[in-house]
């Protein structure tokens with residue numbers, strides 16, 4: 229593919245810092261200042277300048293109670309004087325290191341992960357700088373609290389642990405008002421929105437407005453691991469109702485108490501929201517998250533060429549899983565170019581399953597080792613809850629049973645799933661029989677259902693492969709298709725293992741350690757659990773007008789290249805969570821390069837600036853900076 233062959237040239241150019249000053253400088257539409265009450269005022273949207281001084285219209289308790297401004301006990305005497313907070317905090321000025329000691333001790337005193345979640349949420353609501361400092365310093369330990377698996381439990385309990393609002397809710401009762409409502413958000417600067425309709429929260433199903441914990445968690449990772457500024461992120465729930473009867477009957481539930489809107493009503497609701505958002509923030513990056521199939525695909529297809537957006541479950545999952553498979557090839561002593569010789573089974577034919585397989589197909593086609601796209605499809609076998617996708621589900625010859633529009637006709641497959649149908653194999657074959665028959669090298673699970681990878685299925689994988697690649701990718705950990713312990717036990721310790729939620733490494737009977745990897749799309753967004761945090765960061769930094777498949781392909785390659793040969797030998801495919809910020813900056817740099825190459829970047833580097841360095845300098849770093857009261 230052109231992209232692959234031109235990569236070296238592109239990178240060389242970029243690193244020579246000669247990405248030219250394109251016509252534009254920054255093609256951002258500035259929004260008139262409508263808020264007299266804005267607490268935060270930053271006239272330049274320059275992340276580097278943001279690191280030096282913050283100007284604010286607020287004073288007194290308004291500063292103390294604004295989590296983006298507050299330093300708690302760390303305000304200097306001078307600041308206390310000029311911001312009118314003298315006497316409102318204890319007398320001793322205590323710097324961040326002491327504050328960190330206190331919050332870490334308190335955190336360690338929490339009894340359970342959900343208590344830790346509540347403690348961290350409260351800290352985030354009080355002092356975001358301290359919250360991010362803590363999270364970054366203990367990313368390995370805390371990623372699993374602010375995101376999967378604990379965020380899953382927090383979403384289920386969201387209505388009962390509710391303390392304080394964060395983000396924005398747009399509900400069915402707001403129809404006709406959204407273009408005014410968007411101005412209720414107190415910040416003009418929004419770089420990234422993560423939005424969900426709560427219809428498929430991890431593998432936990434429809435959680436309605438409780439789904440808000442997912443955009444909050446993902447955006448916290450964006451900031452901590454992806455280097456996006458905290459005040460430039462906006463978590464959003466589109467509350468179109470819920471079909472979850474338990475929530476509907478719970479008096480504490482905080483969302484709309486009616487069944488979900490669907491069909492035309494649903495799509496016009498989302499359209500009104502997108503239009504409202506684009507009016508206020510025309511260059512914002514929108515990440516669609518945890519939308520049920522087929523809405524997830526339909527929205528992506530509707531908006532991907534109109535606005536800067538992507539679907540995390542479809543596209544970022546695809547990037548990180550492809551990265552995992554490419555790294556696993558190297559771990560097996562093969563080359564990434566051997567991808568098209570693989571036989572891959574994907575259990576789960578929804579947004580994530582289809583998205584992941586599309587990414588693998590894109591890569592096979594880009595590598596030029598398959599005769600055609602159709603030829604590539606032959607190498608992937610897809611199953612849903614009925615078994616292998618086959619002709620009975622297609623209702624062959626009856627086009628009325630194939631999805632035509634937003635609504636999928638029950639019992640049929642849509643055009644994306646149809647590509648994987650294997651007419652030569654018995655229809656609805658079960659996983660165990662299929663493994664016996666096709667002897668796959670890679671087994672992917674994206675079903676949301678625990679136990680789908682049975683002992684027999686995994687043992688049969690192990691019979692046919694020296695190093696079977698077993699990826700139970702469903703979240704949270706309680707919904708993974710098998711556990712790490714099972715995968716290593718049933719393969720006599722030979723599995724190459726990656727899961728969506730973190731699992732501990734496994735002590736093997738032979739004294740060795742079975743290495744686990746976390747293969748989660750947050751790795752690839754702005755690159756974090758990083759592919760997603762990195763893509764986001766790259767898009768934000770280059771102000772790319774569109775998010776393209778090439779950006780995700782490049783992300784996958786970037787992540788697959790990170791593990792060292794000795795790590796690969798041990799079964800380590802990705803750098804640990806503690807490396808996320810590093811990975812994010814690498815991925816973001818590559819994504820920026822693609823944006824420049826594809827002519828999509830709206831922001832160029834200054835003469836002499838080096839892309840990689842610029843990306844690193846632009847990443848948010850949680851440090852207290854002097855606060856200055858700004859008189860209007």
Ligand SMILES: NC(=O)C1=CN([C@@H]2O[C@H](COP(=O)(O)OP(=O)(O)OC[C@H]3O[C@@H](n4cnc5c(N)ncnc54)[C@H](O)[C@@H]3O)[C@@H](O)[C@H]2O)C=CC1
Pocket residue numbers: 428429430431432519520521540541542545575576577578579580581611612613614615673674675676677680701702703704707727728729747748749750
């Ligand atoms: N590791 C990661 O980064 C990511 C993981 N996921 C996980 O993937 C899972 C699925 O997500 P989506 O595709 O968005 O959901 P979805 O609802 O669109 O698709 C689920 C698919 O699983 C199939 N399925 C259900 N029960 C099954 C069974 N017993 N056997 C075989 N197939 C079965 C369904 O037919 C459907 O095709 C969720 O648990 C989610 O947490 C999703 C995105 C990213």
Ligand SMILES: CC(=O)C(=O)O
Pocket residue numbers: 429430431518540541702703728748749750
């Ligand atoms: C990781 C993720 O996005 C999911 O499980 O939905």
Ligand SMILES: [Mg+2]
Pocket residue numbers: 430517518540541
């Ligand atoms: Mg998701």
